[in-house]
Amino acid sequence: MSDADTDHDECDDGSNGSTEDGNDTDAFATVVSRVRDRVDPDDDERARLERVANQLLERAAAAATDRCADADAMQVGSSARGTWISGDRDIDIFVRFPPDLERETLERYGLEVGHAAVPDGHEEYAEHPYVKGEVEGFDVDIVPCYRLDSAIDIQSAVDRTPFHDQYLQARLDDELAADVRLTKGFMKGIGVYGSDLRTRGFSGYLTELLVCEYGGFRALLEAAVDWQPPIELDPESHGKPRETASPSRSEKAGDAGLPFDDPLVVIDPTDPDRNVAAVCSAENVARLQHYAREFLAEPTVEYFEPCYPDRLSKSQLRAHLERRATTPVALRFDAPDLVADQLYPQLYKSLSGISQGLDDRGFDVFRGTTFTDETAVIFVELAVAERPAVERHQGPPVHVQGHAKGFYDAYADDEDTYGPFLEGNRYVAERERTFTTARAFLESDRLFEVGLGAHVETALEDDYDVLVGEESIGLLEEFGTELRRYFEPRP
Structure with missing residues (x-):
């Protein structure tokens, strides 16, 4: 279900427009x-939905009982319970089959019933396949499930839905x-x-x-x-x-x-x-x-009233970057061809892994987010974008003989290392830093050592761009609204 396309110049925080009576x-x-x-839907809207839903129920029930005498069909969800909002166009029909029907047969029957009820529908896949389509302007799902005595006995997640409906109807x-x-x-x-x-x-x-x-x-x-x-x-x-x-x-x-x-x-x-x-x-x-x-x-x-802010402009983005004195870095790549419920967990995992990788190398992640359309973006704002050419490596106390000797021997003959020397009772070495800039790390193969979503990792292996600082202006055409939400956050 997509949001409306209406844009507002700015999002009201609700502080305006209060009534004047003070009560x-x-x-x-x-x-x-x-x-x-x-x-609240009006009488005409309710009548239209009821008419279409009844037609779908009749078709689905007839097609189901033709294939399995013990099958039935029921309308579920908000349209069945009268809790749908005016303008919502969703009708969910669940086709129930006896629990001893083999799973493979249930899926086959379910698709056949779905296509009989919604001839122009197409197949989609959740835990098992179902038919989705449009009938007289309504978005329709025809979903097969098992008819059970208790939700505890479910064989697939959708088997719960009829129990939910019965519970709330009462x-x-x-x-x-x-x-x-x-x-x-x-x-x-x-x-x-x-x-x-x-x-x-x-x-x-x-x-x-x-x-x-x-x-x-x-x-x-x-x-x-x-x-x-x-x-x-x-x-x-x-x-x-x-x-x-x-x-x-x-x-x-x-x-x-x-x-x-x-x-x-x-x-x-x-x-x-x-x-x-x-x-x-x-x-x-x-x-x-x-x-x-x-x-x-x-x-x-x-x-x-949902908030749909205007896109951030180039001058506004530059102003935010100047004011904040942080460094944004972004990885941009072709969005994996996945449904949102599969893609976003992978994007969130990748954002977490990349942020941790940057933090571990001293680039101090300030905040980050991810968004996707035709391309996908991991966007991270850094408090530190460049580090010195050397980094400290603190060793164990000298009296911990085995570990201390191992640390000392590892660096004693390394011409690129300062030390080892003593600070208090510990060995310390100052060694060459692998990455002095966030860009160098993000463009290296070490990126693939952090936690990434499987399909995100594959997409990055194919190709990706790294944008640093004002190069993030290149994201505005596709993600100007998302960047406004990021740089002008609200609860």
Whole structure:
């Protein structure tokens, strides 16, 4: 799902446009009323979606039962639960097959049903293939899964979705559904909505769970202001023992001893082994807290309007570089042909590895980011871009005989080394530095010794450009908006 293309000259931080009556309750209600007019689908829009969804259900069910008598089809997701925002055009149909059907057969049947329901559709691949297409202006996914008695018995990740739908259908009334739409609009406006691995924000399912948990839009914002991460919510009180639960990530859990080591933990009501919020970054949890506090203090509709800044100009970029007196360096290469959820984790890993490699060589990474379009960029800002021709290497104390003698012998006859000599009770050597500039390191084969994403590494092996300092102006044509966000950051 792509953002709108509308640009604003500058992004409002929400501080303008407050109501004049000074009454917080009235101001909140006024803004909510205005926003509801935007986010709530009208009767005609609902009727169009219902008509198309019913047609798709009929086609999918007929095609499925032709192949397997025990199959069925159901509409899932926000369009099924009435939590979709006006203008959203997504319809998700899940085709359920009995659990004893072989996986290969399920995939084959699923694609056949998908093409029967959406004749002009094309095949895409997640955990298994499915059909995606457009019908009367609606984006449609036809996804096969297994019909199971419990989400704990899932055979693929998509098998959970029908359980999610059933759980929320039983709990969302019209008022809560309306508050979900408000919450989604707010999250889109502040940039935290979306569970894709580029955004690393709040999924639709997570948003609906949070609204149900707290009882509405305002109650959720008021609670978020007071969150003390890590936050743990357990809607169905599964009470899974902390010592036996598996962490969401590979790192060890923090001091809080939570079963999941994420900043926000919402245990899936249908599966106690899953954290629904595992993808949420700490930054996006903090971003929600920041804007919840700001909005409650001074409600305005601007918080529901995504920020699309103008491109940074050459003169503006030069001004930032002069003011900051830092040195940007960028690696630019052809973007690997991957979907965003595969590409961005590799870009983030590569950004981390390259930053560490620069730090280890004394170039002091100040901040960094990554972005992609036709090309991909690892962009790192350095506090130090050039180092002396020599570097210190501190050895062990002299009295640690074995290690000390080894250190001394390694450098004693090296004509390119100053020393070894003593500082206090330790040997020290000053040796020739391998790389005196960040560019030299980034253009060397040593770059490939840092942690890189597999496809990013392959792309770099093919070819890449290194841009240093004002050479980063060459990025403006493709990434002027991203560079404005970098050099003019906001929460």
